[in-house]
Amino acid sequence: TGSPLLANDPHLGVGLPGVWTQMGLHCIEVDADCPLDVAGFGFSGVPGVVIGHNADIAWGFTNLGPDVTDLHLERIDGDTWLYDGEQRPLRLREETIEGAGGEGVERAVRATDNGPILSDVSEDLRAVGGEAGPAPGGLERSYAVSLAWTALDPAPTADALLGFNLASDWDEFRAAAEDFAVPAQNLV
Numbered sequence: 031t032g033s034p035l036l037a038n039d040p041h042l043g044v045g046l047p048g049v050w051t052q053m054g055l056h057c058i059e060v061d062a063d064c065p066l067d068v069a070g071f072g073f074s075g076v077p078g079v080v081i082g083h084n085a086d087i088a089w090g091f092t093n094l095g096p097d098v099t100d101l102h103l104e105r106i107d108g109d110t111w112l113y114d115g116e117q118r119p120l121r122l123r124e125e126t127i128e129g130a131g132g133e134g135v136e137r138a139v140r141a142t143d144n145g146p147i148l149s150d151v152s153e154d155l156r157a158v159g160g161e162a163g164p165a166p167g168g169l170e171r172s173y174a175v176s177l178a179w180t181a182l183d184p185a186p187t188a189d190a191l192l193g194f195n196l197a198s199d200w201d202e203f204r205a206a207a208e209d210f211a212v213p214a215q216n217l218v
Contacts, residue, residue: 038081038090038218049073055195068195078191086198091215098180098214102144103158106174111142118143142176149175185211 042049050071055078057064070082081090105112109120121141126134140147149155155175186209193206207217 036083036088036090036218038092040081040091041093041095053079055079065196076191077188078195080191082195084195084197087194087200087203089194089203090218092218093213093215096214098212100144100178101148101155102142102176102178104142104144104147104174104176106172111174113143120147140174145177145179145182147174147176149173180214181212183211185209187211 051074052070053072054069055066056069057066060067068079068082068084070079072078072080082088106120107117109122110117111120112118123139123141125137125139127137128134137151140150149158152175158173158175190206190208190210193209194203197203197206210217
């Protein structure tokens, strides 16, 4: 046809089940009330087409394994953690992990400002900080490993996907791309 063709390799390995689902979102009559006429591939549970095309544009992503996580060794004293010479309270929450056909598993999650403490659930990470010992005031002093990850920060990435699905020109596409936060991707 003489029109451009976009080829994309998202750099995700093959697995069973596969991570991609082929999909299309097509309004019977495309108008202001129902503007979707888009096809491509998405992930289970993610609204909209993640990589694909509409009548005007095509787009894709390439994942190159960027560095988007940091592990922090935290000094824990009782229910507080040390930051810049000051004890701050740990954030605590209860989560229930539901299983198919079984009872949910209750899990206490502790977190610092850096993120959730992974060493509470990983023996390997629990051993990283070395020996724990008594702290002043009778509290138990220990070390913990927390996870800082860009995906834990609220971001409008789903809005960006909808923007890609609806974009009709370069300016609209670029505006949608500004809302795309995680996961870190190369965008074509």
